Amino acid sequence: DAGVTQSPTHLIKTRGQQVTLRCSPKSGHDTVSWYQQALGQGPQFIFQYYEEEERQRGNFPDRFSGHQFPNYSSELNVNALLLGDSALYLCASSLYLGTAYNEQFFGPGTRLTVL
């Protein structure tokens, strides 16, 4: 059973560019959340997708957007990249079931470097 997978593993972009990160949830999971983890810090919640809709959003600007597909996979898009967007981006999946206490399974992350 494959766990959560993310692509690409590493990415280097320049300021002002746009980037798309991809995530495939663990088999059987229907909810995907995205996090930004800056060096030496804890993960910061970006947003959560369920049934192809954004359900919750953290304190991130509109430059950060996402999408969930019918097969539950998800994309994170970041426009107009800033140096401060350099971080590890983590995707986490879970089974929703209308509850808030199912544990999340995390992917290995995508390391984004903005030059």
Next chain:
Amino acid sequence: AQSVAQPEDQVNVAEGNPLTVKCTYSVSGNPYLFWYVQYPNRGLQFLLKYITGDNLVKGSYGFEAEFNKSQTSFHLKKPSALVSDSALYFCAVRDKGTGGFKTIFGAGTRLFVKA
């Protein structure tokens, strides 16, 4: 707003000794609390969670956590540390909003277990 504090950036312990990693939380309702571990260049792994019931929660790899409502704490413990327990540990609280939930992580505590 929900928040999590991990007061120690680093905890050092000798192999075979008991370990404690501290976490305090602030929530407006009933807390859903989690511990995750992160090994170098890898995503987060779920260790254990508290939803309701017994204040002592047992999890993976011999870890347990004690929920203390009066002190708003959820400390992670292990009776006998292993060198392989050396990693970054995150405490988290789940905030259930309309239509979804967000997980708020602490800044993390680095655990060093010396042989």
